[in-house]
Amino acid sequence: MRIEILGCSGSVMKGFNTTSILVNSSLLIDAGSASSVLSEDSIVNIRNILITHSHIDHIKELPFIVDTLFCRKAKGVTIWGSEMTIDSLKRHIFNGLIWPEMDELNVEEGFLELAPIPQDGFIDGNIRVQAYPVDHIEGSVCYLITENNRSVLFSGDVGYDKGLFDLVHSFGDKLAALFVEVSFPDNMAGLARVSHHLTPELLAKGLDGIVSSSTKVIAYHIKPKYLDMVVSQLSPGIDHIKGGEVFEF
Numbered sequence: 114m115r116i117e118i119l120g121c122s123g124s125v126m127k128g129f130n131t132t133s134i135l136v137n138s139s140l141l142i143d144a145g146s147a148s149s150v151l152s153e154d155s156i157v158n159i160r161n162i163l164i165t166h167s168h169i170d171h172i173k174e175l176p177f178i179v180d181t182l183f184c185r186k187a188k189g190v191t192i193w194g195s196e197m198t199i200d201s202l203k204r205h206i207f208n209g210l211i212w213p214e215m216d217e218l219n220v221e222e223g224f225l226e227l228a229p230i231p232q233d234g235f236i237d238g239n240i241r242v243q244a245y246p247v248d249h250i251e252g253s254v255c256y257l258i259t260e261n262n263r264s265v266l267f268s269g270d271v272g273y274d275k276g277l278f279d280l281v282h283s284f285g286d287k288l289a290a291l292f293v294e295v296s297f298p299d300n301m302a303g304l305a306r307v308s309h310h311l312t313p314e315l316l317a318k319g320l321d322g323i324v325s326s327s328t329k330v331i332a333y334h335i336k337p338k339y340l341d342m343v344v345s346q347l348s349p350g351i352d353h354i355k356g357g358e359v360f361e362f
């Protein structure tokens with residue numbers, strides 16, 4: 114599985130892009146920065162776009178990705194999310210006011226679908242995608258991507274969620290990597306709690322004794338302003354990303 118980090122920051126600042134992760138060239142997790150980072154020819158390969166939740170840092174470039182795919186006459190593009198997220202995208206973004214309502218355009222049949230992700234996920238070529246609810250805003254999910262019996266879990270935004278940690282525990286050695294959000298430094302735990310985000314200390318507590326030693330744990334969605342502080346507080350063995358990295362699992 115090839116994972117390219119297009120953006121992974123918890124906010125936009127010069128040199129920092131919000132969350133967008135490209136898997137095997139055709140599957141995109143969140144749409145925070147793909148269109149300003151990828152070439153047009155790379156965007157055209159995207160067929161499945163997984164949205165973790167409707168916060169703007171995860172969807173802000175979705176209209177422009179759709180625009181490029183539309184202009185290049187792509188077929189079979191699906192935007193996936195929880196029922197709540199798909200409903201929010203239709204009501205608040207693709208509504209004819211913020212961006213065109215797709216049904217109103219004379220788009221060729223088979224171009225684009227906005228679809229709630231089925232409970233047992235879906236299969237795209239060699240890849241299996243499954244979504245699990247997480248504690249952030251209503252409708253938030255994390256995504257498990259599996260290829261050749263190796264899985265990678267992307268937490269999306271999440272607070273201290275026992276459900277997520279139990280999930281990590283249940284996958285054991287099969288989990289090659291966990292990309293997990295850590296938005297704020299430890300001294301901002303109060304804000305992290307009310308906004309349903311994690312700090313290094315909360316993550317360490319949640320993962321204590323439950324994550325396999327063969328699972329690579331990578332922190333993302335760090336607020337750029339607090340990057341140095343958050344990184345200095347991460348437990349030994351937990352890496353972080355800033356964007357631009359490529360992983361093979």
Ligand SMILES: [Zn+2]
Pocket residue numbers: 166168249270
């Ligand atoms: Zn969020």
Ligand SMILES: [Zn+2]
Pocket residue numbers: 123168170171270334
């Ligand atoms: Zn976010």
